[in-house]
Amino acid sequence: MALGLGCTAKPGKAKENKTGSWRTFRPEFLHEKCTKCGLCSQVCPEGCIAEDGEGQPVPDYDYCKGCGLCAEECPSQAIEMKKEEK
Amino acid sequence: MTGESCGLFEYGHRACGGCAAAMAARTILDAAGKDTIVVSATGCMEVFSTPYPETAWKVPWIHSLFENNSAVASGIVASLKKQGRKEKVIALGGDGATFDIGILCLSGAFERGHDFVYICYDNEAYMNTGIQRSGATPYDASTTTSPAGKCSTGNRRPKKDLPMILAAHGAPYVATASIAYLPDLKKKVEKALATEGPCYLQVHAPCCTGWGFEGEKTMAIGKLAIETGLWVNYEMEEGKVTRVKKVVRKPVEAYLKEQRRFRHLFKPTRNEPEIAKIQAVADRNAERFGIDIKLKK
Amino acid sequence: MMEFMEGSHAVAHSVKHCRPEVIAAYPITPQTHIVEALAEMVANCQLDAEYITVESEFSALSACLGASAAGSRVYSATTSQGLALMFEVCFNCAGMRMPVVMSIVNRAMGAPLSIWNDQQDSISLRDSGWLQFYAEDNQEAADLHYLAYKVAEDRNVLLPAFVCFDGFILSHTYEPVDMLTQEQADSYLPRYTPVQRLDSADPISFGLFASPDYYMEFRYQIDQAVKGAAKKIASAGREFGEMFGRDYSDLVESYRLDDADCAIVAMGSICGTVKDAIDEMRKDGKKVGLLRLRSFRPFPEKEVRSALAGVNRVAVLDKNVSLGTKGAVALEVRDALYGQQVPVLDYIIALGGRDVRKKDIRAVVDMAGQGKGDLFYGLRQELVS
Known part of the structure; x- marks a missing residue:
């Protein structure tokens, strides 16, 4: 692999660092309680909560660090943090 | 799932869980869009987002040094102008880069009037090097270089009023924001980018690691800063305060007692005189900006 | 024009x-x-x-x-x-x-x-x-x-x-x-x-x-x-x-070096004075030449070695000093000549605008002939003793 001239890099490789392995708590999304407000997706520092076709949040556990911000901020208490079992 | 939920700031970055700076970066890029060149100062955000060869930035991005992002941005703006290119330029820095080591370059760039937006993510200390005090550290905060101790109540000086310093340079738009109010932050970034000339945005970015709270509380802590009057969200246009976020104020201890950096004010015993001094800071802010919502009796 | x-x-x-x-x-x-x-x-x-x-x-x-x-x-x-x-x-x-x-x-x-x-x-x-x-x-x-x-x-x-x-x-x-x-x-x-x-x-x-x-x-x-x-x-x-019509392909310039016994090495404007002094010394029968470095980075190691191959001694004029050791040019010339017997003597000269005249160059060459070097040239002794 040739080095990027002057320590440059193209985007696309950050994704290879799967930060999901950092997690000790895992957000569980309770779809029946979700009002599809989108706040969880907005506050996620990783940006790893997408929406499915119906507007339901879909977390990417490959990257979710389990910080719990989404659960804390969810106005409908529709996200529960559960201890990760590995 | 491999969605594009991350927008222009890719996941895989190494920020702490619950990092406000990462939230800020995402929101800023979301507001700015892809035709933006970002100049980062050395600091947490730079380090957690760009270990070679993994860059989280999907916009053109450059990091040179700790203290020169405004000067590098000046050069980029001049170059784009010469080339007739239309990209926007944002310089990003933490409070250490902005308030302290980079203020010479920042002042020069604002005085010269380059068309760019400077955004400071203000986590009120040098976090990248291990929580040392900066010119943005608030009064009495305990940091590793202003530790509370038997004869110290933490940082001895109040926070530098940098937005006013930059407004005094003639900046057409100066604003403060907080990661606790992301849509507001987004709107201010958009407004700053749409305003010609050097604009300054200072974003309160509570740091769970440096301030001592759980990562899930980042937004809540940010809200408390505003609700106690210790942080004021406002906008200044052409040197005049034009908009202020008003609140029904809570006593400052609601904010202080949630953070390890102020723990010495409550344990082993409550330090009433010091808490009163911090309350006075909030009271002065409230008076100066008129943030109090008067409840009808 | x-x-x-x-x-x-x-x-x-x-x-x-x-x-x-x-x-x-x-x-x-x-x-x-x-x-x-x-x-x-x-x-x-x-x-x-x-x-x-x-x-x-x-x-x-x-x-x-x-x-x-x-x-x-x-x-x-x-x-x-x-x-x-x-x-x-x-x-x-x-x-x-x-x-x-x-x-x-x-x-x-x-x-x-x-x-x-x-x-x-x-x-x-x-x-x-x-x-x-x-x-x-x-x-x-x-x-x-x-x-x-x-x-x-x-x-x-x-x-x-x-x-x-x-x-x-x-x-x-x-x-x-x-x-x-x-x-x-x-x-x-x-x-x-x-x-x-x-x-x-x-x-x-x-x-x-x-x-x-x-x-x-x-x-x-x-x-x-x-x-x-x-x-x-x-x-x-x-x-x-x-x-x-002005060729800059060489990283160095040699002046009357071909048959020189003593080579001066220097950079910059001092070389004009050195060339004049060499012309005078040549008239007196002294075989002195100059190697002028036009490029210091990259350092012309090979060129230095080959240009100085035939000389008996090298006098480096350093308009700088790495305090506590020697002038930077001398150190690098010495390194380039490593393994060869030729002595490389260093003269810290003309610091802070001190004027250098042809007679100073002659004096340096005389000192080099006596094996005396690695010094600040032309110090006002009354100020430092």
């Missing part, structure tokens, strides 16, 4: 002919005449450049770095304390492979404060990864700017370059200079096409940090690029010679 010009103005005109798109500079004696001249050209629409009047040298070079990253040809000029203030950015420009060209109007470093000439400023940046050229006279100072851009911007080089010339001695002295026309300059130096740039159409990140797994390889590549620049200097210098 031959013109009678001040050194600074000759350089400013060369720079103008190089068509820099962004100029960022901060005033400092004795560099000011260059940046004033360029500002005037911009003000009179003779030069179509963005001119940033920065608040410090630190910002001057930082702005150049940014503009270079965005894809522009850039220029700055400084000296002494200004260059020292740029120290951090200098390493950055080289590490980030930005082909910035900067004039260094050589001046002493404080303390004590001195506005006068020596070469301590640029020499102190020898480890930074910048190419370093030293001009003997104003003609060369003017010409080397074209060469510097041509070499710095080469795809196999991509490094920043100093064009160094002695403060006041050259910068403020009027000499006849054969100036290129804009057409000639354009035919030699094409418009700058960056290899990579900040561009939203193809976003890349510049200036990532490198872990121990990568850092050494990046530094190795810079080192290779500095060394490899010699090849481009040779071709670009030859091309200049073919086009305009």
Whole structure:
């Protein structure tokens, strides 16, 4: 692999660092309680909560660090943090 | 799932869980869009987002040094102008880069009037090097270089009023924001980018690691800063305060007692005189900006 | 076209002919005449450049770095304390492979404060990864700017370059200079096409940090690029010679060295005096020659070795000193001659503008003949004893 001239890099490789392995708590999304407000997706520092076709949040556990911000901020208490079992 | 939920700031970055700076970066890029060149100062955000060869930035991005992002941005703006290119330029820095080591370059760039937006993510200390005090550290905060101790109540000086310093340079738009109010932050970034000339945005970015709270509380802590009057969200246009976020104020201890950096004010015993001094800071802010919502009796 | 010009103005005109798109500079004696001249050209629409009047040298070079990253040809000029203030950015420009060209109007470093000439400023940046050229006279100072851009911007080089010339001695002295026309300059130096740039159409990140797994390889590549620049200097210098009659293909210049017993090694304007002194000494039957280094980075190791192969002793005139050891040029010449028996004697000379006359050169050669060297030449003993 040739080095990027002057320590440059193209985007696309950050994704290879799967930060999901950092997690000790895992957000569980309770779809029946979700009002599809989108706040969880907005506050996620990783940006790893997408929406499915119906507007339901879909977390990417490959990257979710389990910080719990989404659960804390969810106005409908529709996200529960559960201890990760590995 | 491999969605594009991350927008222009890719996941895989190494920020702490619950990092406000990462939230800020995402929101800023979301507001700015892809035709933006970002100049980062050395600091947490730079380090957690760009270990070679993994860059989280999907916009053109450059990091040179700790203290020169405004000067590098000046050069980029001049170059784009010469080339007739239309990209926007944002310089990003933490409070250490902005308030302290980079203020010479920042002042020069604002005085010269380059068309760019400077955004400071203000986590009120040098976090990248291990929580040392900066010119943005608030009064009495305990940091590793202003530790509370038997004869110290933490940082001895109040926070530098940098937005006013930059407004005094003639900046057409100066604003403060907080990661606790992301849509507001987004709107201010958009407004700053749409305003010609050097604009300054200072974003309160509570740091769970440096301030001592759980990562899930980042937004809540940010809200408390505003609700106690210790942080004021406002906008200044052409040197005049034009908009202020008003609140029904809570006593400052609601904010202080949630953070390890102020723990010495409550344990082993409550330090009433010091808490009163911090309350006075909030009271002065409230008076100066008129943030109090008067409840009808 | 031959013109009678001040050194600074000759350089400013060369720079103008190089068509820099962004100029960022901060005033400092004795560099000011260059940046004033360029500002005037911009003000009179003779030069179509963005001119940033920065608040410090630190910002001057930082702005150049940014503009270079965005894809522009850039220029700055400084000296002494200004260059020292740029120290951090200098390493950055080289590490980030930005082909910035900067004039260094050589001046002493404080303390004590001195506005006068020596070469301590640029020499102190020898480890930074910048190419370093030293001009003997104003003609060369003017010409080397074209060469510097041509070499710095080469795809196999991509490094920043100093064009160094002695403060006041050259910068403020009027000499006849054969100036290129804009057409000639354009035919030699094409418009700058960056290899990579900040561009939203193809976003890349510049200036990532490198872990121990990568850092050494990046530094190795810079080192290779500095060394490899010699090849481009040779071709670009030859091309200049073919086009305009002044050949800069060699990193060094030999003067009456062929049969010399004693070789003087020096850089910059002092070499004019040395050449005159050599001519006089030759008349007296003394076989003295000069090896002038035009390029200090890359260091012309091979050239030094071959040029000095036949001499009995080498006297290095160092307008700098690495305090606590010796002059930088002597150390490197000695290194180049490692394993050979020839003594290399160092003379720290002309610091802070102390004048050097032909008789001083003769004295140095006499001292070298006695094996006496590695000293500060011409100290006022009454002040230091």
